[in-house]
Amino acid sequence: MDSGAIRRRLALGLAVLTASGLLALMSSGSAQAAPSSCSGRKVRTLPFTTGSVQVYRRGGYVCAVTFPDARGSRRRMTVSVQARGGRPVMNSGRFEHHAGPVTLYAGHRCVRIKGSVGSGSVSSGWILC
Numbered sequence: 001m002d003s004g005a006i007r008r009r010l011a012l013g014l015a016v017l018t019a020s021g022l023l024a025l026m027s028s029g030s031a032q033a034a035p036s037s038c039s040g041r042k043v044r045t046l047p048f049t050t051g052s053v054q055v056y057r058r059g060g061y062v063c064a065v066t067f068p069d070a071r072g073s074r075r076r077m078t079v080s081v082q083a084r085g086g087r088p089v090m091n092s093g094r095f096e097h098h099a100g101p102v103t104l105y106a107g108h109r110c111v112r113i114k115g116s117v118g119s120g121s122v123s124s125g126w127i128l129c
Contacts, residue, residue, distance in 0.1 A: 042055070044127065046113060050117040052067055052069075060106055064079050076092070077094075084126060110129040
C-alpha cells in the first residue's frame, strides 16, 4: 500500500468521525431543548386558553406537566394531580418552560388534573376511572 492510499483512508476516517461527532452534537442540543417530561403513555392533553396539561399513565402511576402556549418569559404556572380520596400533589411557581412533572400513585382510582398558566386554567373533573 502506498502512502497516498494510506492518506486517503485516514482522511476518509477523519471525515466520518467528524460527521458523526457533529450529528451527535446536533441531536443532543435538540434533546436538551425538549423539557423533561413524564414516563409512560400519554393518555390526555387538556388544552386551555394560555397552555395545556399533558397527562401520562404507567401502571398505576399518573403524571402531569403544564406547558404554556408561548414560552420565553417567566410566569405563574401550576399543575396538580389528585387521586379520588387523596390530597392533591402540586407544583406551582414562576416558570419559563413548564410546571411539573408531578407524579402520584393512583392505582385504579379516578384522578383530577388541574393546570394553569397566568390567567388561563383547566380542571379535568374525575377522569381515568
